[in-house]
Amino acid sequence: MLFHITIPILCLATLAVHADEFLPVRSSRASQTCYGEHGCFTTAKPFGGTLQRPFTVLPDQPSVIGTKFYLYTRATRKSRTEISRSTTLNPWSSTVPTKFLVHGFLDSTNNKQWWIDMKNAMLDVEDVNVIMVDWSKGNGFPYTKAASNTQVVGAEIALLIKYMIEKHGSKAIDFHIIGHSLGSHVAGYVGKNLPGLGRISGLDPAGPYFENTDPSVRLDPTDALFVDVIHTDGTHNLLLGLGTLQRMGHVDFFPNGGYNQPKCSATSGKIINLILQLGTMNVEGFMITTLCSHMAAVYFYTDTIRNQCPYVGFSCSNFDEFDSGKCSLQCDGNKKCNRMGYWATSTNAKGDLYLKTQDANTFPFCVNHFQVTLQSGSAYTQTRGVVTLKLIGTLQTVSVVFDNGDTTFKRDSTETRFIPLTIDIGEVKQIEVDFKKKASLVTTLLYSSSWAFTKAIVLNGDNQNSRTFCSNDMIGTTDSKFRFSSC
Secondary structure: OOOOOOOOHHHHHHHOOOHHHOOEOOHHHOOEEEOHHHOEEEOOOOOOOOOOOOEOOOOOOHHHHOOEEEEEOHHHOOOOEEEOOOOOOOOOOOOOOEEEEEOOOOOOOOOOHHHHHHHHHHHHHOOOEEEEEEOOOOOOOOHHHHHHHHHHHHHHHHHHHHHHHHHHOOOHHHEEEEEEOHHHHHHHHHHHHOOOOOEEEEEOOOOOOOOOOOOOOOOOHHHOOEEEEEOOOOOOHHHOOOOOOOOOOOEEEEEHHHOOOOOOOOHHHHHHHHHHHHHHOOHHHHHHOOOHHHHHHHHHHHHHHHOOOOOEEEEOOOHHHHHOOOOOOOOOOOOOEEEOOOOOOOOOOOEEEEEOEOOOOOOOOEOEEEEEEEEEOOOOOEEOEEEEEEEEEOOOEEEEEEEEOOOOEEOOOEEEEEEEEOOOOOOEEEEEEEEEEOOOHHHHHHOOOOEOEEEEEEEEOOOOEEEEEEOOOOEOOOOEEEEEEEO
């Protein structure tokens, strides 16, 4: 098995400048520091001196990082209130749940639209406290320092929650930490310092310096009673994948496979954008272009809050199997499904779940997940041809290709396809099948010129509505169409 050093390309330019900070750590040279109530921190294994962390530094002091907490409630949603253990917590209330939003590398919660949108969406749907955590004084270059500082920020958040519990009667289960990138691992450190934490949502947890490390170093399922994770940029770190495909939660969602989100730059495009943005230090442009797939997790999560689409994730062995229609969209009483994002629950499916979305610039991002099964009759032995379906719904009608002629349809057999739709067609009321036999010498000799599909089953995976359509008629070779009716 080949191993790789998880140093992101975006940090290579800083290594020479900070060479004295990046000496390889060996057990004999490991160092440690303690920051009072925040705890002690080390560069020893597993936090340093490993293949995944060949260079490491101690975290900054809490006063240097300067973590700030900004509170929003339904009554104060347009104006933030800075709170701390040394000041009043008003208008924070212990009678409603509390959500912490934690940004990642180079980001900030200070006037960033993506965090404002998430905050507003939460306050729209629930009466909660929303606390934006800003640690932007400690999340810049070099990346290794920012990665190390996540430990101190996590300890700082845990201390505030403990204060709320001990002095104001809250319970650990009432707190939910939502972290993006490095913020996901900050959330993990909160849970490591606070047993019984209610929930952590990891939005594309950072891969560099965390992927394949010991669970004590990164986000893992033991950090809260329920840990749900969304992966959107899990490409190899050396190819500028800033997230990870490693499972880190009780349930891990992989929209579009968990990497290279639709319409986002692939590897080559990321590299070009990275060079251009770092050359001008245009951090905003860097977040929008190079981090397109990485930021998609934030946009997806915010949209799930509004509850316009179910964003159902389905159990499957991998995304290729899911995308090719080889996995059932039957939820089996929610044992094989869970909703991605804000409304995910610990009582539904765990493990790896897959779904498709539209690109991060198309709102809403949801895709309607349909599964169609065609059953062949017994009148003919086999055939090949292009099969097109017209799904006639209560809202719209759409035509989709069921098979492009590569499949051999055999008597009394069934074929199932995954049909993702970007439009809402409503409830399917009728189906029209168009069969065109492939015309060639081989197909003429081996395959029947006529065929009969006797049954069609349409399953809407998002709402689990299934309907069966029947037909006994023969479908011929030239532009033959037949409409199936509900049976």
